[in-house]
Amino acid sequence: MSTREFEVTEVVGLSPDSSTRKVPGSRWSDYWSLTPLTQLTTRYSPNVQQIISLLTLDLDGSEWDILGGLLDSGVLKRFRxxxxxxxxxxxxxxxxxxxxxxxxxxxxxxxxxxxxFRHLQESARDIVFVSL
Structure with a gap:
């Protein structure tokens, strides 16, 4: 059986729950579309048994809204x-x-x-977790 590997980089706003929503952007006429991570994983990897190699999240101060929802959703088990x-x-x-x-x-x-774990600047840290 052959495996198919590809790299997808997408800059998106993650929804803190299972709903898709729009939030104000930097200008009053701009909006960010927030998409649930479960929807993104299904888009690129519809086979729910397939493990996705890497998920990188730069939460830019939105940790409080996002991390709890991701942990509750169970979607993180799809990532190595x-x-x-x-x-x-x-x-x-x-x-x-x-x-x-x-x-x-x-x-x-x-x-x-x-x-x-890497301390980048006064406030920023990178932390990498791996599933064994």
Missing amino acids: QISFRLRIWFGEENENYRRFYSWFVRLERQGFHKLA
Whole structure:
């Protein structure tokens, strides 16, 4: 059986739940279309048994809305590696650190293990998880 590999890069707004919606963009006449990750994975990989190699998320401050919804949806089990770029600000409330930690624990419970961590700037960190 042959496998087919291809790379798709798409810059999209992710919906924090299972609904498609529009949110205001940078100008009053612009809108971002937010798409559920389950819809994107089905578009590029309709076979639900197929594992997708890598998901890269630059959440740009929207971590609170997105990560919880992705973990609840179960869609992350379709990916071999997940790379997050997170923004953690100096002086961030302890509640926010606890929330990140609980998400990472939930990822581990779903079969992912932290592979790499990189501190990029004062506020940005890259974290890569791999499914074993």
